[in-house]
Amino acid sequence: MSTDNPGIDPLDGLRAPQDPDCDVFLTGTVFLDIVFTGLDSAPVRGTESWARGMGSSPGGVANMATALARLGLHTSLAAAFGDDHYGEYCWDALEQGEGIDLSMSHTVPGWHSPVTVSMAYEGERTMVSHGHEAPPPVTPSHADRAFPRCPPRARAAIASLTPGRSEPWVAVAARHGARIFADVGWDETGRWDLDALPDLQYCQAFLPNAEEAMRYTRTDCPRAAARALAERVPLAVVTLGAEGAYAVDAETGVTAEVPAIEVEALDPTGAGDVFVAGFVTGTLADWPLADRLAFAGLTAALSVQEFGGSLSAPGWAEIAAWWQRVRTCDGQDPAALQRYAFLEHLLPAAARPWPLRRAVPTIGFRHFA
Numbered sequence: 001m002s003t004d005n006p007g008i009d010p011l012d013g014l015r016a017p018q019d020p021d022c023d024v025f026l027t028g029t030v031f032l033d034i035v036f037t038g039l040d041s042a043p044v045r046g047t048e049s050w051a052r053g054m055g056s057s058p059g060g061v062a063n064m065a066t067a068l069a070r071l072g073l074h075t076s077l078a079a080a081f082g083d084d085h086y087g088e089y090c091w092d093a094l095e096q097g098e099g100i101d102l103s104m105s106h107t108v109p110g111w112h113s114p115v116t117v118s119m120a121y122e123g124e125r126t127m128v129s130h131g132h133e134a135p136p137p138v139t140p141s142h143a144d145r146a147f148p149r150c151p152p153r154a155r156a157a158i159a160s161l162t163p164g165r166s167e168p169w170v171a172v173a174a175r176h177g178a179r180i181f182a183d184v185g186w187d188e189t190g191r192w193d194l195d196a197l198p199d200l201q202y203c204q205a206f207l208p209n210a211e212e213a214m215r216y217t218r219t220d221c222p223r224a225a226a227r228a229l230a231e232r233v234p235l236a237v238v239t240l241g242a243e244g245a246y247a248v249d250a251e252t253g254v255t256a257e258v259p260a261i262e263v264e265a266l267d268p269t270g271a272g273d274v275f276v277a278g279f280v281t282g283t284l285a286d287w288p289l290a291d292r293l294a295f296a297g298l299t300a301a302l303s304v305q306e307f308g309g310s311l312s313a314p315g316w317a318e319i320a321a322w323w324q325r326v327r328t329c330d331g332q333d334p335a336a337l338q339r340y341a342f343l344e345h346l347l348p349a350a351a352r353p354w355p356l357r358r359a360v361p362t363i364g365f366r367h368f369a
Helices: 061-070 085-098 140-146 168-175 198-202 210-217 222-229 271-284 289-303 316-328 334-339
Strands: 022-027 030-037 053-060 075-078 080-082 106-108 115-121 124-130 154-161 179-184 203-206 235-239 245-249 255-258
Touching (some): 022 061, 022 271, 030 061, 030 085, 053 061, 053 085, 061 075, 061 085, 080 085, 154 168, 154 198, 154 271, 168 179, 168 198, 179 198, 179 271, 222 235, 222 245, 235 271, 245 289, 255 289, 289 316
Parallel strands (some): 022 075, 022 154, 030 115, 154 179, 179 203, 203 235
Antiparallel strands (some): 030 053, 115 124, 235 245, 245 255
């Protein structure tokens, strides 16, 4: 398990013998992320740029899986892994390093791992990716792993919706009692039609960003977009970037808006995944809507202060260190502190000093006998 998780179970007291072993199931593509940091400016055409730092870690869907696991949720990931060194490294980092269940995943002989090179500078990032779609499994025993038609029983599942495409496993997971949380990417077709997202009907929560939400609802205000989306899903959450997030619970009529925490953003890679992971954690723990938004925003804010995707996902130790620090700083807004007071009974009494120094892993060295 990750050393960032000091044994905190956010679902402590809610678990029962008949509950599924898996808290959250997700599937997608795992990339090897190579992140260059410490660039003074964007690379200039025809020149060579030197970075002061570099790290490697599993990326893609691994960002979300890692964020969930570091928050103490039992996480199952179905993905294809290459049989090259990159694939072996990503598998070990996720299974051994983060404690993620990879029993639904499989290794594809002769397939090389997708790779993303990310360059972070001036609070932004530039990425170059390469990869090919994983071929279908050769043996029937692996078919359900590559295309999880029968996902494991889980409290929740996270889907990434694509216009015009349905993933059969989403309906199966919902029928088996999983609460479906979904985000969505940019609609390359330009239609922005909610009816083109067939799996939206199975979702308990839909979490687009402000631009996506407004385009899908034909509104010019993210809050109006959230209210319109709440007519289609039980819970609509719209992320507002530096302004925070706004949510509407269609079943109870409750709305909540929480401002973002002001931080120095070094690298936004994976921040959206971390936000979703934090919101899923709070939802499964049955927290009030405003607390869920605050927690999701906090975890995302902590992540952008570090470089990398899965590298930057915070665990409870970092959350505890942040909470200890802000409570002891002079001049804090009492109302802002009260917004995060729910953390008090969750966190360990003693926390490591802030700021925490995070290890930056890379592909391992060769071991000699």
